[in-house]
Amino acid sequence: MVTNLLAIITNLVAFSLLAIASSAATATTADKVLSNHATLLADSSAGLAFSLYQNIAKEKDTENIVISPVVVASSLGLVALGGKASTAAQVKTMLSADKVKDEQLHSGLAELLEEVSDSKARNVTWKISNRLYGPSTANFVDAFVKSSKKHYKFDHTKVNFKDKKGAVKSINDWAANSTDGKLPEVTKDVGKTDGAMIINAMFFKPHWDEQFHHLMVDDRVFLVSGSHTVGVPMMHRTGLYGFHEDTVNKLFILSIPLAHKKSSLLFFMPYNVEPLERLEKLLTAKQLDEWMGKLNETAVAVSLPKISVEVSHNIQKHLGALGLTEAVDKKKADMSKIFGKKDLYLSNLFHASAMEWGTDGNPMDTTVFGTDKLKNPKLFYADHPFIFLVKDTKTNTILFLGRLVRPKGDKIRDEL
Numbered sequence: 001m002v003t004n005l006l007a008i009i010t011n012l013v014a015f016s017l018l019a020i021a022s023s024a025a026t027a028t029t030a031d032k033v034l035s036n037h038a039t040l041l042a043d044s045s046a047g048l049a050f051s052l053y054q055n056i057a058k059e060k061d062t063e064n065i066v067i068s069p070v071v072v073a074s075s076l077g078l079v080a081l082g083g084k085a086s087t088a089a090q091v092k093t094m095l096s097a098d099k100v101k102d103e104q105l106h107s108g109l110a111e112l113l114e115e116v117s118d119s120k121a122r123n124v125t126w127k128i129s130n131r132l133y134g135p136s137t138a139n140f141v142d143a144f145v146k147s148s149k150k151h152y153k154f155d156h157t158k159v160n161f162k163d164k165k166g167a168v169k170s171i172n173d174w175a176a177n178s179t180d181g182k183l184p185e186v187t188k189d190v191g192k193t194d195g196a197m198i199i200n201a202m203f204f205k206p207h208w209d210e211q212f213h214h215l216m217v218d219d220r221v222f223l224v225s226g227s228h229t230v231g232v233p234m235m236h237r238t239g240l241y242g243f244h245e246d247t248v249n250k251l252f253i254l255s256i257p258l259a260h261k262k263s264s265l266l267f268f269m270p271y272n273v274e275p276l277e278r279l280e281k282l283l284t285a286k287q288l289d290e291w292m293g294k295l296n297e298t299a300v301a302v303s304l305p306k307i308s309v310e311v312s313h314n315i316q317k318h319l320g321a322l323g324l325t326e327a328v329d330k331k332k333a334d335m336s337k338i339f340g341k342k343d344l345y346l347s348n349l350f351h352a353s354a355m356e357w358g359t360d361g362n363p364m365d366t367t368v369f370g371t372d373k374l375k376n377p378k379l380f381y382a383d384h385p386f387i388f389l390v391k392d393t394k395t396n397t398i399l400f401l402g403r404l405v406r407p408k409g410d411k412i413r414d415e416l
């Protein structure tokens with residue numbers, strides 16, 4: 001009798017183990033593994049992220065920054081697809097992919113971008129629209145149009161750049177339309193009009209893994225500098241978040257998971273208001289890894305600006321400074337796979353994003369409320385300039401990197 005019962009129990013345990021094993025197997029198949037090439041490109045786009053950011057940050061008068069390294073990488077992929085010889089080879093060098101075959105470069109970048117920007121699977125809003133503008137005299141090669149659509153989801157159009165006003169309007173209308181109005185302006189001017197132009201227009205809205213309460217929002221001030229403040233709405237909540245206080249470098253690091261914890265939004269904020277230059281000098285892939293390793297689940301009372309930031313960067317010359325010297329040079333560029341002849345270069349690359357931080361997210365885990373876990377929270381009060389980064393959990397891809405220096409808002413006071 002006893003043995004029988006034992007046998008039944010053993011069987012039951014074995015059966016439930018089997019059930020667990022099989023559901024784990026289903027979960028892994030659903031969450032597909034990235035190919036080696038896509039993984040390599042995820043790493044190299046992250047490497048590129050910091051150098052591009054630092055390069056943009058050096059530019060005079062630049063305040064807010066928002067770049068998507070993985071989208072920059074895919075626009076570089078487009079240059080490789082349309083470029084010949086060393087114009088294309090330079091892209092591979094920038095992406096540390098010299099040994100990767102062309103076809104693998106394109107399919108790897110496509111796979112990576114598809115994986116990380118899948119709004120549905122990731123439960124965040126990320127609209128990406130890419131367009132290549134050629135001058136009205138140019139003709140696009142059919143094979144290029146097809147393969148750039150397939151790999152990079154680029155569309156193509158021609159515009160009369162000599163009519164600068166018309167060209168600017170066409171670009172801005174298209175960007176506004178493809179971001180549902182969230183990004184009304186990419187540029188006020190087209191600058192150089194004798195080349196081809198790449199435009200990335202994006203709208204990104206994080207959907208928090210746990211929402212902020214829509215009523216826990218009020219008007220506060222943001223200190224742009226010691227003497228300049230603007231009024232912004234701020235949202236507040238206390239929760240358990242990855243947190244680290246770097247007492248040597250005097251900054252707070254906070255990680256807030258986005259939906260289903262597939263990615264997270266990380267903040268790097270100095271203790272007090274100060275120019276971000278000091279922190280920016282520290283920013284490297286290695287330092288980021290180190291900080292990530294120190295994040296510790298902590299009760300934090302978080303206050304964040306509830307705002308949207310729209311930023312457009314012309315990164316053509318920054319990419320030139322990072323090694324893309326041929327494609328941006330009228331005399332040297334060979335983009336004949338795009339236009340059939342060697343007389344066009346990349347005159348502008350507008351990389352524009354609208355990012356909106358709101359209270360939306362999945363329901364809160366209310367079981368921790370009123371428990372010791374949330375006792376004596378650390379404060380993370382984001383009322384002065386900080387650096388932020390959206391990082392994919394599975395692939396470690398950096399989806400966005402930027403800084404908030406001046407939120408839109410009414411100027412409250414300027415003190416001398």
Ligand SMILES: *[C@@H]1O[C@H](CO)[C@@H](O)[C@H](O)[C@H]1NC(C)=O
Nearest residue numbers: 119120122123124125207259
């Ligand atoms: C995220 O998922 C929730 C619930 O499953 C849904 O209500 C919401 O619309 C989704 N949001 C996005 C941006 O996908």
Ligand SMILES: *[C@@H]1O[C@H](CO)[C@@H](O)[C@H](O)[C@H]1NC(C)=O
Nearest residue numbers: 170172173174175176177178
């Ligand atoms: C805006 O988008 C819609 C649908 O996506 C399209 O039909 C329309 O032509 C677009 N308008 C402009 C100005 O691009």
Ligand SMILES: *[C@@H]1O[C@H](CO)[C@@H](O)[C@H](O)[C@H]1NC(C)=O
Nearest residue numbers: 244293294295296297298299
């Ligand atoms: C993480 O936090 C807990 C409690 O707040 C603390 O005991 C622990 O030492 C911390 N771990 C690290 C690695 O800082």
